[in-house]
Amino acid sequence: MTVKELTEGSVQLLKDLIAIQSFSREEDRTGDAIQNFFEEHGVPVQRVQNNIIVKNKHFEPGKPAILLNSHHDTVKPNKGYTRDPFLAHVEEGKLFGLGSNDAGGPLVSLMATFLHFYYKTDLAYNIYLVASAEEEVSGKEGIEIALPVLENVEVGVVGEPTGMNMAVAEKGLMVLDCEAKGVAGHAARDIGENAIYKAIKDIDWIRAQKLSKTSQWLGPVKMSVTVINAGSQHNVIPDSCKFVVDVRVNDCYTLPEIVDFIKKGVSSEVVPRSMRMNPSTIPVEHPLVLAAKNQNIHLFGSDTTSDQALMPFSTVKMGPGLSERSHTADEFIYLSEIEEGIKIYIRLLEEVLTKPTPA
DSSP: OOHHHHHHHHHHHHHHHHTSOOBTTOOHHHHHHHHHHHHHTTOOOEEETTEEEEEOTTOOTTSOEEEEEEEOOBOOOOTTOOSOTTSOEEETTEEESTTIIIIIHHHHHHHHHHHHHTTOOSOSSEEEEEEESOGGGTOTTSHHHHGGGSOSEEEEEEOOOSTTOEEEEEOEEEEEEEEEEOBOEETTTTOSBOHHHHHHHHHHHHHHOOOSOOBTTTBSOEEEEEEEEEOSSTTEEOSEEEEEEEEEEOTTSOHHHHHHHHHHHOSSEEEESOSOOOOEEOOTTSHHHHHHHHTTOOEEEESSOOGGGGOSSEEEEOOSSOGGGTTOTTOEEEHHHHHHHHHHHHHHHHHHHTSOOOO
16 A cells, blocks of 8 residues: 555544544453554564554564553543534644544554555564553553563654654663651640651651662653642641652663662662662664754653653654643644654665664
């Protein structure tokens, strides 16, 4: 198919997906639509719950593979919507609808790219495409349960709205639940130990920290206290003060290293909610990055997280649309961005897939 035909099919599929409610953990019907789309194009589908998996026609066992991935779940529409979020509507070249930008546009563009290469022979890599679930909630029944099905994946392209710039690194995310413990007492008397004051000391320590290792692409580790909760009434000295720390970890550190560092610096109890969302990166000499440089694609480091964090191999993140439109009211993507995304994906992968397999 021509790029024009691929684009027309992608736009129609995206319209169909927008019309189907697919909040995280409720993606069964968009999973059905994506499965039907591939089957109508003669592509066999493997399904792991709501994760849709396809591979190229001339898949060769033992050959390294490249993964194309994006997600088909969405957040719930915010209260600022002035349009029906489930009505796909084109106006002045913009396709409006929930999930159009994040990540419907990247998803259908990668699906079109997969179809472009589906029948090709003698490729340097096998190709997988996974349309995954639960990305917006970092769920455990999304890409994580699809990855064990895949063979010899060396590198991944994660479709997220980046303006078709390439993120060659992404910060990891760790949320810490912290609790300063004191001793309750009457506020009128000099008894007790105020947990709020202990928490303030620890929060000041966290705010002042500047870890020594700064990443070329991601800059420093960033720690932010985002929630605090203490006290029951005005005349009781609180014996507990709980606070939450949002930690964005660069590729110079592991998550356990950051936890150990914080625990040594504060008196509060520190408990990570999860240690799954790791920082990610790719060697700058990887063929995918070299191909991007050859095509003057801008390289950058991303502060926001995606399913990259759950992939134990080198990854990049790129796709049509813009990150700042994600989760906004009256979300949209330009039709021209989808067409351009397909063109750039194909050009980029042509250079990688038609070269000899890296040693």
